[in-house]
Every structure is written in structure tokens, then in C-alpha cells.
Amino acid sequence: MTAPLPLPASEFKAALLEMVPHLRAFARSLCNDAVAADDLVQDTMLRAWKARDSFTPTTSFRAWTFTILRNVFYSEKRRSWRSTELSPEMAERTLVASDDPSKGMELVELRNALDHLPDDQREAIILVGAGGMAYEEAAQIIGCAVGTIKSRVSRARKALGEMLGGDKAPKALAGAPAITSGKAAFNNIMDQVSALSRES
């Protein structure tokens, strides 16, 4: 075999398992459905495992696995996994995951705002803004120039700022009646967010 030295299987497996939390975070940012996101991660893991001989430790393992995840996401019919609307299930999960209800609502708002971005801006802001990646690593994953990523991120930030910065959104929510359930919160937010996105 002429391939450069791959990782031994046991090391590869350990590295892949270590990456799971990040893969889940990336996947869940891409598709607003926790179950579909985990499904995407599992598919990614199996593909990565089968392709492990093609990974060489000279590349970033994170970039390598994220590239696979992204390819799986955009291939086949997986794109439909990203529904145009945030699922109540996801919103509730997001709310429940936060011990501070107003923080939870901010995140639901954010997820909804992300939905309104074009795909290319969304993935760029997710990788750089949410995942904390360098522009270079994001460019490697997406397969485009660093400058392209920079401009997508900048446009995404601006658009998110406009969608999230309305006077109504966080302030009205902060003064809103106590939220007693995820569903109530969800409906409340969806009303406000859709009003906002119509305005802009």
C-alpha cells in the first residue's frame, strides 16, 4: 500500500468519539431537529470509520469529520432535514436545556433567525461564529476561498443583527408574563420572530 500512514484503528476510534460532541453541535445547528441531527452524526461516523484509511494526521481531524458531515447533509434528500421552520420539539429542547428561561428564548430566537439566512451564510456563521473555527478551517470544510468565508460571515452577522436586534424581541420577552412551558414560550417567540422578519 502506498497510502500515508493512517491512524491505528483504536486511535481513530478514540478521536472520532472525542469529536462526537462537536459533530452533534454542528449537526444540530444545521438541522433544527435533534433526532435528525443525531442521525446525521451517526451516518457521518460510519462514513468516517469506513474512510479512516484516507485520513492522515496532517489534516485537522475536526475539519475532516465536519467535511464528511456537511457532505452527508447536503447530499441526497438530507437537505430537507432542515425544515424551513424551527420545530416545536427543537425549540422546547433548547428552552429546557437552559437554566435561564430568557437565555433559552434568546437561543430559540437565534435558531429561528438562522433559518432565514441563505444556506451559504448560515453554514459559514455556524462554523466560525458558533464553532469558533478560524476562517481557514471553515474554508477548508466548505471548500471555498478564505475571503469568501469572511464575506459570508460578515453578511450573516449583519443579517442576524437585524433580525435579532428589533426593539420588540428580547425586551418584550424579558417583560413578558412568566413562561410556564416550552410550548407557550415557543408560540410566543414564533409570533414575535415572524413579526420581526416580516418587518425587515
Added chain:
Amino acid sequence: MSDTRKPEGGPSDGPKSQRRLGNRAIGERLRQMYEGVVDESIPDEFLKLLEEAEAAERSESGQPETGAS
């Protein structure tokens, strides 16, 4: 790892519109969204998945477990 980029910047940064949420606040929310998932505990099925894949390969190749060769 994250820091060849500037936290904020670019010509579009001015507080031209008071209705815009600032880049810093957006960045914080994005990080929270992401980190919130990273911090979740991982369901067992993820580990099981790999163990099964590994076991399947072993039985296909008819090899008992071998260490590094």
C-alpha cells in the same frame, strides 16, 4: 484555534442602527447554542455504533482482534 479572526471588525460595524444587535452579542448567542450541545452527555448509541462497525469488520475479515502490527 479560534483566533486568526478578530472578534469584531469590518466596516459594517458601526452602530448605525440602534435596532441592530451587536456582533458581540450575536457571537455570544451563537457560542451558547453550540456549546450547549457540546456539553450534553453523549448517548451510548454513539459508542455502540462504532463498536458494532468494528465488530462487523472483524467478523468479515475473519480476524480475531489484533493489535498494531
